[in-house]
Amino acid sequence: MTVIDDRPGVATGFEIAPIAGYIGAEISGVDLAGELDEATATRLRQALLDHKVLFFRDQPLDHAAQIRFSRHFGKVTPAHPYDYNAPEGYPEILEVDSRKYAARGGARKYSYANFWHTDVSALVNPPAVTFLRSELVPDVGGDTTWTNLAAAYANLPDSLKTFVDGLRAExxxxxxxxxxxxxxxxxxxxxxxxxxxEHPVVRVHPETGERGLFVTPGFTSRILGVSPAQSDRILDLLFEEVTNPAYTVRVRWQNNSIGVWDNRITAHLAPADLDHLDVVRVLYRTTVEGDVPVGVDGEPSRSVVGSAFHGAD
Incomplete structure (x- = not known):
């Protein structure tokens, strides 16, 4: 189903084409390099809440334009809590460049984290929204997969929902x-x-009120208040749920594509099918400042070590 926003008063209409049963939509009919009017920006923000991941094609943005577009969703943060040598003049840009991985002398890699994760959830306020722009991608392979954490929670049995509602995790x-x-x-x-x-295992989305399983293999280390063996069993169960293919969408990158995802209610998996190929993959990431997660009981996350991660006004 394609939705065309042609209502009176909307300065720039665009099409929304869902691409999987639970998550993801492709957006067409909007030029992200230009100045977006507020009506269009509002509709894009709502589309993100509805579909969790938005994908745009044929958007030849530079660093400045990517940062400008990201600001429509909130305060843009520095590239990463650990300084990964952002491009000169653009401290907000995180480079995902396979040539730089190879130059470090390690095994060739194509992502900072090719395992299921929600971006930087070790922070007390993980980024709210992530933007990834492709500049140079291989002709074969290199797809990214996202999962809908709200769907993973919603499809649990009621008895299991009640159990995980009260859990916290490191x-x-x-x-x-x-x-x-x-x-x-x-x-x-x-x-x-x-x-x-320490985050709630079930996070309440600050805008939609949806509940999502806020755990991923890339960052969640243990369930609090139980034995290590019990923690491992609970996490194995929850990790199986959040990575269920039924709740996912897998997107094929092309040059000048942009992926935007709600980092508060999704997790994603970078490609693992390129390490044996002699190809180059270059993308650029920006993030916007997130809120402190809140659980079903209304209690916020608690920082054990580290500070909140803020963007510029």
């Missing part, structure tokens, strides 16, 4: 296991500047 980089090479920049960062937060 989030840290790597989750239950180390995911970085010895001596790497990542190891240095998480060792010398750890970021750890």
């Amino acid at each position: 989030h840290r980089f790597g989750g239950r296991q180390k995911r970085w090479e010895a001596g790497s920049d990542a190891e240095q960062n998480v060792t010398t500047k750890p970021i750890v937060t």
